[in-house]
Amino acid sequence: MSGGGDDYKREESVVLIVIVSLAALSLLSLIAAFAYYCYITRKVSRRLNSHQLPKRSSSPAPLPLPPPVIPPQGKESPSSNSASDGAAAGALVVGAERGVQLFGYRQLHAATGGFGRAHMVGQGSFGAVYRGVLPDGRKVAVKLMDRPGKQGEEEFEMEVELLSRLRSSHLLGLIGHCSEGGHRLLVYEFMANGCLQEHLYPNGGSCGGISKLDWPTRLRIALEAAKGLEYLHERVTPPVIHRDFKSSNILLDKDYHARVSDFGLAKLGSDKAGGHVSTRVLGTQGYVAPEYALTGHLTTKSDVYSYGVVLLELLTGRVPVDMKRPPGEGVLVNWALPMLTDREKVVQILDPSLEGQYSLKDAVQVAAIAAMCVQPEADYRPLMADVVQSLVPLVKNRSASKLCNPNAQASRPLD
Ligand SMILES: Nc1ncnc2c1ncn2[C@@H]1O[C@H](COP(=O)(O)OP(=O)(O)OP(=O)(O)O)[C@@H](O)[C@H]1O
Numbered sequence: 001m002s003g004g005g006d007d008y009k010r011e012e013s014v015v016l017i018v019i020v021s022l023a024a025l026s027l028l029s030l031i032a033a034f035a036y037y038c039y040i041t042r043k044v045s046r047r048l049n050s051h052q053l054p055k056r057s058s059s060p061a062p063l064p065l066p067p068p069v070i071p072p073q074g075k076e077s078p079s080s081n082s083a084s085d086g087a088a089a090g091a092l093v094v095g096a097e098r099g100v101q102l103f104g105y106r107q108l109h110a111a112t113g114g115f116g117r118a119h120m121v122g123q124g125s126f127g128a129v130y131r132g133v134l135p136d137g138r139k140v141a142v143k144l145m146d147r148p149g150k151q152g153e154e155e156f157e158m159e160v161e162l163l164s165r166l167r168s169s170h171l172l173g174l175i176g177h178c179s180e181g182g183h184r185l186l187v188y189e190f191m192a193n194g195c196l197q198e199h200l201y202p203n204g205g206s207c208g209g210i211s212k213l214d215w216p217t218r219l220r221i222a223l224e225a226a227k228g229l230e231y232l233h234e235r236v237t238p239p240v241i242h243r244d245f246k247s248s249n250i251l252l253d254k255d256y257h258a259r260v261s262d263f264g265l266a267k268l269g270s271d272k273a274g275g276h277v278s279t280r281v282l283g284t285q286g287y288v289a290p291e292y293a294l295t296g297h298l299t300t301k302s303d304v305y306s307y308g309v310v311l312l313e314l315l316t317g318r319v320p321v322d323m324k325r326p327p328g329e330g331v332l333v334n335w336a337l338p339m340l341t342d343r344e345k346v347v348q349i350l351d352p353s354l355e356g357q358y359s360l361k362d363a364v365q366v367a368a369i370a371a372m373c374v375q376p377e378a379d380y381r382p383l384m385a386d387v388v389q390s391l392v393p394l395v396k397n398r399s400a401s402k403l404c405n406p407n408a409q410a411s412r413p414l415d
């Protein structure tokens with residue numbers, strides 16, 4: 001009986017040893033598996049780290065820049081002042097005002113000698129314009145609105161709205177504005193040579209006044225003004241239609257470089273190709289495109305027409321409308337258009353003030369551009385970019401000439 005009991009005990013301890021060994025073995029394999037897992041994860045993380053980009057600094061990464069707003073079709077044209085003009089286009093869409101100062105009425109009163117007569121440089125439909133000097137020494141032109149009412153207010157707001165968003169070396173820069181109580185004032189860069197109109201018609205438009213603007217200067221003014229309109233039409237979105245483009249809205253700096261001014265009547269154009277906006281007809285007699293005058297349909301081609309009228313003024317030295325002239329000559333476009341494409345006749349219509357100091361070849365080309373711009377059919381008028389392209393070589397050819405040549409000797413045409 002005791003032998004059977006011993007056998008049983010021995011068997012029991014063998015089973016126990018097997019169980020303990022198995023348990024120890026599985027514990028060991030668990031530990032080994034865990035160790036292997038740790039080893040693998042460390043190795044993987046080390047490998048990942050070695051492929052990572054350098055650590056970010058504590059400052060936040062810059063936000064992506066907004067997409068450029070230059071319309072896709074508006075490729076970099078040779079005419080554009082790309083750096084400043086493109087940036088300005090961005091500002092229009094993004095909608096932030098750029099560096100336009102808010103002035104107090106008293107500040108501007110002091111800057112212009114109390115709006116004294118001696119400081120007055122001109123008078124327009126908006127009000128009088130005064131020369132002034134800011135405390136920092138900058139020369140400015142201050143426009144004092146004297147036209148109360150809705151339209152005046154609208155023009156004031158449009159001017160501030162647009163000019164504070166547009167920046168081009170071919171547009172007059174707005175320095176600031178004042179909207180205090182009933183006062184509405186606009187502060188611009190001062191343009192030492194006033195407007196083109198004054199230089200074309202020293203006698204105020206009546207016959208006999210001799211303009212001192214020479215041919216190369218006229219060509220360059222034509223090109224720079226064209227670039228101003230090209231910028232408005234083709235380099236901002238939506239396009240801006242000036243609506244009151246004329247020789248008194250082309251201002252000249254001390255070196256007779258031109259800038260387009262006065263956006264009080266400007267209108268944002270349609271985004272659609274060939275689209276128009278309907279509006280009441282505003283603008284200046286003699287410059288308004290026929291389809292706009294008749295239907296109120298406004299497109300960028302209405303500005304192209306007005307530009308053509310200014311080209312005719314530069315060519316002929318005649319004001320757009322002068323009913324004191326002989327019958328058939330009162331309206332500049334009607335009188336000049338039939339002669340613009342005839343080489344022999346172009347000579348007859350050129351401004352006598354030029355006294356032959358022009359290149360006939362250039363004059364014929366400028367006349368051809370003017371003829372296209374004042375086409376009665378808007379679709380046949382060129383884009384301002386085309387006008388710019390056509391004028392660039394003419395201006396380059398003449399760039400060696402003096403800017404303004406008051407003492408030019410009379411001579412026969414250059415070619
Ligand atoms: N920034 C400026 N620098 C120098 N002179 C200026 C400036 N702005 C305007 N002027 C002068 O003031 C005159 C009046 O300008 P304004 O724009 O008020 O009227 P306008 O263009 O002649 O006519 P309208 O009001 O019908 O457009 C201009 O002809 C010009 O001689």
Ligand SMILES: [Mg+2]
Nearest residue numbers: 124248249262
């Ligand atoms: Mg003006």
